[in-house]
Amino acid sequence: MVTPKSILSLLLISSMLFLVPTSCKQSNGSDPITPAPARVLTKSTLLGTFTPEQLRSRYTGSSQLLQAFIKFGVSVYRLEYTTTNTDGKSITASGAVVVPTTTNATPMLSLQHGTIIGDSEAPSNFSSSSEVYTFGTLFASQGYVISAPDYIGYGASKDILHTYEHRKGLATASLDMIRATRDFLSDKSINWNKRLFIAGYSEGGYATLALQKKIEEETGSEFNLVASSCGAGAYDKPAFMKQIINGTTSGVASINRLYVWVLLTYDRLYGLNRPVSYYFKEPYATQIATQVAANSLDININVSLNQTFTDTFKKGVIDGTDNAFLAAVQDNDIHDWKPKTPLRLYHGDADDTVFFLNSQNAYDAMKKQGAANVQLITIPGGNHASSILPYISGTYDFFSSIQ
Structure with a gap:
């Protein structure tokens, strides 16, 4: 039936x-x-x-x-x-x-x-x-x-x-x-x-x-x-963000570009306006910056995203000193x-x-x-x-x- x-x-x-x-x-x-x-x-x-x-x-x-x-x-x-x-x-x-x-x-x-x-x-x-x-x-x-x-x-x-x-x-x-x-x-x-x-x-x-x-x-x-x-x-948002930054993720490019999209959106909307190189190591920083300049997020990063972040960015999240970024993430938490x-x-x-x-x-x-x-x-x-x-x-x- x-x-x-x-x-x-x-x-x-x-x-x-x-x-x-x-x-x-x-x-x-x-x-x-x-x-x-x-x-x-x-x-x-x-x-x-x-x-x-x-x-x-x-x-x-x-x-x-x-x-x-x-x-x-x-x-x-x-x-x-x-x-x-x-x-x-x-x-x-x-x-x-x-x-x-x-x-x-x-x-x-x-x-x-x-x-x-x-x-x-x-x-x-x-x-x-x-x-x-x-x-x-x-x-x-x-x-x-x-x-x-x-x-x-x-x-x-x-x-x-x-x-x-x-x-x-x-x-x-x-x-x-x-x-x-x-x-x-x-x-x-x-x-x-x-x-x-x-x-x-x-x-x-x-x-x-x-x-x-x-x-x-x-x-x-x-x-x-x-x-x-x-x-x-x-x-x-805080727990999810920390898992992405500190843990191993799938490394699938189509998923990674979504995580990057969120990060760049918060950077923009909360007036952080940091260079991409603050968040990402090379060669990833240049690739992302090039796509952003072209108004695109066709980013092909096929490793766990935690491998792409700079030590400075990760340290600021882990020890809680990156107050501006953490506040932006917290403002979007609804759980x-x-x-x-x-x-x-x-x-x-x-x-x-x-x-x-x-x-x-x-x-x-x-x-x-x-x-x-x-x-x-x-x-x-x-x-x-x-x-x-x-x-x-x-x-x-x-x-x-x-x-």
Whole structure:
């Protein structure tokens, strides 16, 4: 018998969602609750309307059973909205909204995407390689309004460097995209039941947990956040960072470039502005600096990354004297707080990209804080790619049980 869960089990085979992996001063309190802006949406553009038959026609051959998952047709829109950049200045950002073709009152699902390498994969471009095209559209066809932020650095803000693995940048852009979606639904008189779900894997998992924290601590009663599903995110930034700097990692070039990307992002956003040679030895420093100058991170480092760092940098981290860098890392830590909304943390215990310690440490810290609604779903033997399928299926079941 074909079930929604068995259909979702084919989703990874047919589309390999979230395939690009991610790496990685938490405040002891929270930022003050501020009034919601009256309106953030500035523009909406219809990208396409698809009937159930058109959606089903995408799936043939080995993915044909996915046709049974399609219930409603969908309409896809590109939104532009006002948000706040990491420098505190107003900026125009964008994202995609997928609306099921139904008059029923439907919940909203904010879908934070994982690491993407190029703007073509941004949700608002709605390419066949984007998560919103596959995962998002299938969930929309089941009766969710999908809100999918591009984040700063893609879509309308593509001329600005992406805020990679930056807590505030990701959470702020995602929250304001939800607000823009709310504005859009009101403009179009679309029947939203005011229930909000949030989900994401990899960088999207980190962005989702940062978004949950921001909603719970800063928005008061603005939203009815029902559930949060986070997969394989780098939540414990200090522990993860120290493991990368001091321990042996996979040495896979495609993974190393993600770790380098995070480091350079923090160096930039926190005004450290150090030369690459402060962090990396030769010949790695020259290779990285050349790529950065070319606005690229096509870095081919195929050794354990701890072998590439300078002794000065490692010593400053180990003995705690590199206060500026350590403060930047700490400011992006989100593992130790008390969530109120039901939360599931999915993670493969053999993940060599975003280490399992991130979810284990988050779960342990949250339970110690007294969180009653958090669950750690360990995927035995799962790596960063193979754990995607259990995450998708588990998220579907989790949200459906609450629906």
